[in-house]
Amino acid sequence: MTKSFASSADLTDKQARIEVLAPGVYARTAEGDPNVGAIEGEDFLVCFEALATPAAAEEWLTALRELTDKPVRHLVLSHYHAVRVLGAAAFGAAEIIAHELTRDLIAERGQQDWESEYGRMPRLFKHPETIPGLTWPTVTFSDRLVIPLGGERGDLVLQYCGRGHTEGDVVAWLPQQRILFAGDLVEAQAALYTGDAFHHDWMGPTLDRVAALGADQLVGGRGEVVTGDGVAAAVAQTRHFLSEMVRCVREVHDRQGSLKEAFDATHAALSPDYGHWPIFEHTLPFDVSRVWDELSGVERPVIWTAERDRSVWDQLQG
Numbered sequence: 001m002t003k004s005f006a007s008s009a010d011l012t013d014k015q016a017r018i019e020v021l022a023p024g025v026y027a028r029t030a031e032g033d034p035n036v037g038a039i040e041g042e043d044f045l046v047c048f049e050a051l052a053t054p055a056a057a058e059e060w061l062t063a064l065r066e067l068t069d070k071p072v073r074h075l076v077l078s079h080y081h082a083v084r085v086l087g088a089a090a091f092g093a094a095e096i097i098a099h100e101l102t103r104d105l106i107a108e109r110g111q112q113d114w115e116s117e118y119g120r121m122p123r124l125f126k127h128p129e130t131i132p133g134l135t136w137p138t139v140t141f142s143d144r145l146v147i148p149l150g151g152e153r154g155d156l157v158l159q160y161c162g163r164g165h166t167e168g169d170v171v172a173w174l175p176q177q178r179i180l181f182a183g184d185l186v187e188a189q190a191a192l193y194t195g196d197a198f199h200h201d202w203m204g205p206t207l208d209r210v211a212a213l214g215a216d217q218l219v220g221g222r223g224e225v226v227t228g229d230g231v232a233a234a235v236a237q238t239r240h241f242l243s244e245m246v247r248c249v250r251e252v253h254d255r256q257g258s259l260k261e262a263f264d265a266t267h268a269a270l271s272p273d274y275g276h277w278p279i280f281e282h283t284l285p286f287d288v289s290r291v292w293d294e295l296s297g298v299e300r301p302v303i304w305t306a307e308r309d310r311s312v313w314d315q316l317q318g
């Protein structure tokens with residue numbers, strides 16, 4: 001049976017759910033679709049992630065408005081991927097904040113990434129004509145940026161933990177509430193996308209730093225909010241997915257086998273644990289391709305274009 005390209009045949013809407021994690025701290029999950037969040041300051045809001053289009057973001061903001069009518073002062077983007085950033089115009093934020101490397105990546109490959117992600121996951125691009133263009137961060141940082149929330153609310157700490165899912169991922173950490181918005185650096189029972197990743201950094205020091213924050217509640221890039229022991233389990237699962245993938249691909253790479261053999265070996269090894277998770281079949285060819293490049297000494301991820309997506313897909317899943 002031929003598999004449909006990436007998530008192009010996944011056209012059934014997911015049910016979104018908003019949870020109040022602490023007073024003024026909100027997470028919206030959607031059965032494996034990208035998660036978003038919002039944090040209240042005394043007289044302003046910080047939103048975390050922007051979804052794929054302004055129309056998609058508008059649905060989230062309409063629901064959020066039932067809980068708070070404070071204006072969005074800051075929109076934080078965890079990384080540059082289109083389904084996380086292109087809805088930014090809906091927020092009317094005074095500041096769009098991202099890591100400085102995220103801004104560079106948008107300049108270097110934002111347009112190609114937009115076209116690639118639109119082809120892979122068309123359902124997420126609700127009313128794509130509402131996207132006014134690329135999203136440009138207006139404030140960038142390299143290591144850490146602290147937003148005081150005012151009153152008794154404590155701080156929101158935006159932290160770079162090292163290269164991981166992309167070159168410039170940041171997490172949003174509420175030390176007082178011990179709540180972490182981890183972006184795509186951690187997934188809870190959803191497959192990882194690693195086509196733009198730095199696997200060795202990610203599964204090593206970067207996840208160590210994420211874990212060291214000691215969150216009681218964690219909102220990953222996709223999947224449900226996890227709490228208590230579930231936090232360590234989600235980090236461990238993310239690490240296991242990465243290390244298994246690297247182990248399988250390395251074995252084939254070392255014996256000078258082919259990329260297709262590496263894909264088949266990885267698919268066989270990961271399917272029992274992860275095959276039923278959202279986007280597993282979609283992401284695996286792109287993931288294995290990037291692991292292969294990394295093991296071949298390709299330092300930075302090769303830019304994904306709509307054409308390259310199809311050619312890697314046909315080679316590995318066709």
Ligand SMILES: [Zn+2]
Nearest residue numbers: 079081165184
């Ligand atoms: Zn991503």
